[in-house]
Amino acid sequence: MDSIDRALVNELQDGLPVCRRPFDAISTRLGISVTEVTDRIGKLLDDKLLSRFGPMFNAELLGGGLTLCAMQVPEADFERVTEQVNAFPEVAHNYAREHELNMWFVLATGQPERIAGVIAEIETATGCRVYDMPKRDEFYIGLKLPV
Amino acid sequence: MNAVLSPCPYQVDAIDRQIVVATQAGLPLVEQPWDAVAEQLGLDPDEVVDRVAAMQAHGIIRRIGAVPNHYALGYRANGMSVWNIPDELVGELGQRVGALDFVSHCYHRPRHLPLWPYNLFAMVHGRSRAEVDSRVKVIAEMLCGARRGYDVLYSTRILKKTGLRIQG
Numbered sequence: 609m610d611s612i613d614r615a616l617v618n619e620l621q622d623g624l625p626v627c628r629r630p631f632d633a634i635s636t637r638l639g640i641s642v643t644e645v646t647d648r649i650g651k652l653l654d655d656k657l658l659s660r661f662g663p664m665f666n667a668e669l670l671g672g673g674l675t676l677c678a679m680q681v682p683e684a685d686f687e688r689v690t691e692q693v694n695a696f697p698e699v700a701h702n703y704a705r706e707h708e709l710n711m712w713f714v715l716a717t718g719q720p721e722r723i724a725g726v727i728a729e730i731e732t733a734t735g736c737r738v739y740d741m742p743k744r745d746e747f748y749i750g751l752k753l754p755v
Numbered sequence: 756m757n758a759v760l761s762p763c764p765y766q767v768d769a770i771d772r773q774i775v776v777a778t779q780a781g782l783p784l785v786e787q788p789w790d791a792v793a794e795q796l797g798l799d800p801d802e803v804v805d806r807v808a809a810m811q812a813h814g815i816i817r818r819i820g821a822v823p824n825h826y827a828l829g830y831r832a833n834g835m836s837v838w839n840i841p842d843e844l845v846g847e848l849g850q851r852v853g854a855l856d857f858v859s860h861c862y863h864r865p866r867h868l869p870l871w872p873y874n875l876f877a878m879v880h881g882r883s884r885a886e887v888d889s890r891v892k893v894i895a896e897m898l899c900g901a902r903r904g905y906d907v908l909y910s911t912r913i914l915k916k917t918g919l920r921i922q923g
Contacts, residue, residue: 617828623818626808628787628800630819646784649821653781659824662782663807664817665775670767676864678871694915702914705835707906709871712835713915739871745846745863747853 609657612638616648620661673720675742677727678709679734686710689734698726709739765813770798771806782819830880834887834907836894837873839866844901845875851897852877857890872904884909 624630652658702713783791793800810816853861860878881887
C-alpha cells in the first residue's frame with residue numbers, strides 16, 4: 609500500500625455520496641483519475657486489504673432477524689459443536705473467545721420469527737444451551753481505523 | 756448514532772430488494788456504478804440512485820463504503836469489551852462509548868444472570884492486545900462510577916465468517 613492507497617482507504621471508510629458519479633469527489637481530493645480510484649479499490653479487494661466495498665445494509669430494517677448468541681461448550685466437544693453450529697446456514701459469523709461462554713455466533717434469518725426456531729434446533733443438535741443476546745439498542749456501527 | 760430520519764416508515768419494495776441483492780456482494784468498480792446496476796436490473800439509473808438515497812436516509816443502508824480487513828491493515832487484536840451498567844444509564848453512556856474512534860459495534864443487550872451480568876457491548880480494535888487493553892482502560896475511566904463490573908473477551912479463532920446474505 610502506498611500513500612495514495614492509505615488516503616483512499618481512509619476516505620472509503622467515511623462513505624461515498626449517493627449519486628451517478630460517486631467517485632468524482634474522491635478522485636479530485638486525491639488528485640488521481642476516477643479510473644485509477646476504481647482500479648486501486650479493485651486491487652485492494654484482490655489483495656484482501658479491503659473485505660468488501662459497497663452499500664452496508666441494516667439487515668433488520670430489511671425485515672430479517674438478527675441476534676448474537678453465546679454458548680458454553682466443553683473443551684472436549686468444541687470441534688464437534690463447531691461443526692454442528694457452522695452447518696446451520698443461518699450462522700453468519702462464529703468466533704471462539706476466551707471466557708466460560710467460549711463460542712459466540714451471529715444468527716441471521718430471513719424471517720425474525722425463525723430466530724427462536726433455529727436456536728432450539730442448535731440446542732437440540734449440540735446439547736448445549738444457547739444464550740440469546742439480541743440487541744436492545746444500537747449506539748454506533750462502523751469504525752474508522754486510520755491506516 | 757446514524758443519521759436516521761425516523762424509526763423506519765420506509766417499506767422496502769420488490770425493486771429495492773432487487774437493488775439490495777444485486778449489490779450486497781459489492782458495488783461494480785466502474786465510473787458510474789449505479790448505472791451498471793440499473794442496466795443489469797432494467798431500471799432507470801436516476802431511479803436506482805433515488806431509491807438508494809431513500810434507503811440510506813431511512814437507515815436501511817448505513818453507508819456506501821469499504822470494510823477494511825482489520826487484520827491485514829495491522830489491527831490484529833480485537834476485544835469484545837462487556838460492561839455491567841445500570842439500565843437507566845445505558846442509553847446515555849452507550850452513546851459516549853460508541854462515539855470513540857476505536858469502537859466499532861456498540862450495543863445494549865440483555866443480561867443472563869448469574870452467568871452473564873453485562874448489558875453493554877463495545878468491540879475495541881487495536882494493533883496489539885496491549886493497545887486494546889489500554890483502550891479498554893479509556894472506556895473504564897469514562898464509565899467510572901457507573902460500571903459495576905466489566906470483562907474483555909478476546910477472540911482466539913474465527914470459526915466461520917460468511918457474512919450476511921439477504922434473500923431476494
